[in-house]
Amino acid sequence: MNLEEKIRNIDGFPKEGISFKDITTVLKDKDAFKYSIDELKRLTEDVEFDLILGPEARGFLVGAPLAYATNKGFIPIRKPGKLPAETISYEYDLEYGTDVLEIHKDAIKKNDKVIIVDDLLATGGTVASTIKMVEQLGGEVVGLYFLIELTFLNGIDQIKGYNVKSLVKY
Incomplete structure (x- = not known):
């Protein structure tokens, strides 16, 4: 299947000059x-991991079914x-401001091997922040998996040294 044909492009969203890659299709x-x-499951077959993490919100849509398919926790x-329990957070820069992500403090135990799954790798800020929180909690990131990678935004530069796989590259 050519997955690229299934992804809808919306020019000018969320602002002029951007061609949004819509996965709702x-x-x-x-x-x-x-x-x-x-x-995505096939790409993880040779990777030993305990848990799958997915950033809000589209990472949930990809990460949770992958966790089910691989019989791992999400x-x-x-x-x-x-999040209702005690958390740690990480603030990171965006091209137009800052954002913050959180994870439960007890979500990852020392030496847990995790993969991070999201719909899109763009500038790399979200996944880099998620990596920092995993490592702060003592976990090890053993893979980063995306439906789409926007190679022209060079997000890969923020996550050098990690195993990165994408199904579609623009």
């Missing part, structure tokens, strides 16, 4: 969605104030 197409999760990475 993949999610609603049962065959494309299944193919995406199956392909940990949500959330925006501030959304």
Whole structure:
């Protein structure tokens, strides 16, 4: 299957000059969605890991089904104030400001091997922040998996040294 054909491009969203890669068209197409999760699962087959993390919100849509398919636990990475137990947080820069992500303090135990899954690798800020929180809690990031990678934004530069796989590259 050519997954790129299933991804809708929306020019000028969220602002002029951006061509948004919309995965809702993949999610609603049962065959494309299944193919995406199956392909991500295939990419993880030779990786030993304990848990899957997915950043809010589209990382949930990809990470949770992958956790189910691989028989692993899933940990949500959330925006501030959304997790009920004690958290750690990480603030990071965006091109137009800052953002903050949080994880439960007890979500990862020392030496847990985790993979991080999201819909998109763009500038790398979200995944780099997630990596920092995992490592702060004593976990080891053994893989980073994305449906889409926007190579022209050089997000890969923020996550050098990690195993990175993407299903579609623009």
